[in-house]
Amino acid sequence: MATEETLVLIKPDGVARGLTGAILARVEAKGYSLVDLRLVEPDRARLEQHYAEHAGKPFYEPLVEFMMSGPSVAIRLAGNRVIEGFRSLAGTTDPTTAAPGTIRGDLGRDWGLKVQQNLVHGSDSPESAVRELQIWFG
DSSP states (O other), rough: OOEEEEEEEEEEEHHTTTTTHHHHHHHHHHOEEEEEEEEEEOOOOHHHHHHHTTTSTHHHHHHHHHHHHSSSSEEEEETTTTHHHHHHHHHHTTTSSTTSSSSHHHHHHTTOOOOOOOOEEEEEHHHHHHHHHHHHHH
């Protein structure tokens, strides 16, 4: 069984609402391994590097501003098919339409047009995971 790694971020809204433990419990209950975990307050340079593919899009600046609004938890997560599995566990990006049983479906709140406030981020591919883990963990 091949093990892969991914980056998971618990975003500022998840940290501010005290959901870090609940989110980590779901990840661990799924059987994934926490390889590294850090409470971080990312600066603009790190976020611009992380979200580089979205530069110029209408949601880019509000997303960067939101991610600088408070601490996040950066997690290096490992497990079999962890990238696909965590994204399924997280649910769709819009908490209103995320399925019950997912992190966003059960814990997310509808912030109107502020879909970036959706509790978590997970890498979307093995290539993104390698790039994002380097940005957040060196």
